[in-house]
Amino acid sequence: MTELRIAIPEMFSVDEAGMFRDQTRTTIEQGTVNLLLDFAGCRFIDSTGLGVIVSTYKKCAENGGTIRLTALHPNVLKVFELTRLTNVFDII
Template sequence: MEEMTIQLPELFSVEEAARFREQVRGYIEKGIVRFTLDFSKCKFIDSTGLGVIVSSYKKCVENQGTIRLRSLDPNVRKIFELTRLINVFEIQ
């Protein structure tokens, strides 16, 4: 099964989240449902960014796919810990 890696921007907030949602939706429509999100450049994520990742994850799971997270910045990781999303996603 094909897997896509998506590089997240340095600031992952409202505008970037909308683009991300459309990008992932397009891939899912093409049958790609396994993603690795590369956070190596991402230093900030807001609630909109988190929400889009969670809704995209649900869509992937509905289609027998998944989303994994890679290279979380300590501050971004803290957000995932505080929201308990650390228990939802596989983190590399």
């Protein structure tokens, strides 16, 4: 399985979400459907950021792929726990 690592920005909110959506949509359309989202530099995520990640996950799944998350800062992990997205994503 070939997996593309994508670095998540420090503040993943409305402004960054649009660029992320465009980048991942193009990546998936080009056939890369297994993504590793690297949160090492991310300290904040809002509902827009979460929404874009969930919609990207759905696109990957529709095409037989997966999304895994890595290096979540405790603040960011807390958001995933509160929204129960820890049950959806493989967090390594």
